[in-house]
Amino acid sequence: MYLNYMVNVNEKLTQQVAHLARLELSQQEVELFTNQLNQVLQYVQKLQELDVKNVEPMVHPVSLDSYLREDIIQKPLEDSEGHPLILSSAPETLFEGFKVPPIL
């Protein structure tokens, strides 16, 4: 079933979506994006004209089966002192782990 009405995005909905995406928007951005979202949604509304009832959604361009590798443990990338390189770009680390603020 497809929408046969036009979704109208208001500032509250923009805020809700921004919250889901963990984005903080200024009031100016909320106004701008609400406006632009409505324009884009109005534009894409015309897809509803098409009859695609029994069409299987295509989420990938070619039918590539996933070519999975054997599940073999490989040596992680390390720096010259044997520390894992994956930590080298972390803003903060603690005991060879990523440090985050308190979450509880």
Added chain:
Amino acid sequence: MSLTTDAIVKQFPSVKHIHDAFDSKKLSVFELTQSFLKSASESRHNAYITLCPELALEQARAAQVILEKEKKVPREKLPLLGIPLGIKDLIHRQGVRTTCASKVLENYIPPFSATAVSRLESAGAIVLGKLNLDEFGMGGSNENSAFGPVIHPTHPDRVPGGSSGGSACAVRASLCFGALGTDTGGSVRLPASYCGIVGLKPTYGRVSRYGLTAFASSLDQIGPMSRTVEDAALMLDVLSGHDPLDSTSDLRGATQARIALSREINWSATRIGVPKEYFVEGLSAEVQSSIEKSLQWFESRGAKLVPVSLPLTPYVISVYYLIAVSEASSNLARFDGVRYGVRPLAADHVKDLREFYTQVRGRFGAEVKRRIILGTFALSSGYADDYYRLACQVRRKMTEDLQQAFRSVDFIASPVAPTTAYRLGEKSQDPLQMYLNDIYTIPANLAGLPALSIPCGQDRDGLPIGLQLMAPHFQEEPLLAVGHALEQWQKGESFHAS
């Protein structure tokens, strides 16, 4: 060496010529690299975000050692030996900063290289630096970069196109010999067209995406951008072939595109499709006449022009934007400031993790935020069926239309874009207007097809016009061969004109 890079590329316009010059000692790898580094560092085009002179000169020294030992360029083993290239800054090179033109990643130094970059380097190429782009590849004008817009190489009031605007500009302005771009909805082909160079979007799965920062995973492909079709073919031969590190990488081996260029084309058996929906209102008269001239040339060679119909063309932009933003909103969730990226000072004084994420992700640029929000909306509960799923259903119909067309033709010809490069600031206030510019390039991404952008003329202001040729899956070799033939004719034309 006193030659400028402009003079060098004029005298030695393709990799083949550079290699001959290495063999005859007219050029040295080290001096060539130095010249490009100098041009790149003095340029005002803002094409590079990061230059890596130490790495480049070290690679040049190594190439020089090989050359001295072997006497001649070992073309089979090291087909790109000593060729200075630039890499779009969305693709990782170990130890060199990758910013994705975003404030979110301005300090990120990847601990690994993309397969595409490793393969270029294993073929002897020299990496000069990382090229500017629209943030995370999101844009068509290169105005959405946290590091400032890229200036058009010949017309400073114009945009170079995007999102691989730095790559196209750098190739055209002789700031590198060739470059890597990435193409999600036309991001290799559009800037190639606006700047007057060659750009190839390979078949989806042809080139490994390992080490490419994902924008829309079902659409993204890395592609070569170069001065000639022959160089694009040479680069594709190096880049292509299965990579176990990318589970969508096709299992077949590397292309043999450069060899394919020297084969005789059977023109009388070549059918070129011309979609009737493509030559409509909005297409500039100069672009149209330039495309028609190329089509007439194909016909004069003996090729058949076949009208084809792509009736869903008016829905292309809608389908693309829903799918691309949906995938982007999911892919960009990884930028949380925990494992990499910039953690702003304010993030140290937050009361919980939610606020922490918000602080970190507040650094995305406006276009990126807009797309994340639209994508989050299109995937959110209650709306996903009406937007994302519907777009995927229409995507299948569009792909079937293209497959149907390719039953009666070998290639589909069209403009790359409806107009030539527009003015800086002209469209950036109206995202929808800018999206409409991608109508010819998007279908290849939705269907995963290879497509080539090739210069085919210029408008009255001297701005380049590009022709797009699209081919069936994995048909890059014939595609490049036909493009090469057209390019040879074009060169003859401009020679006679001047």
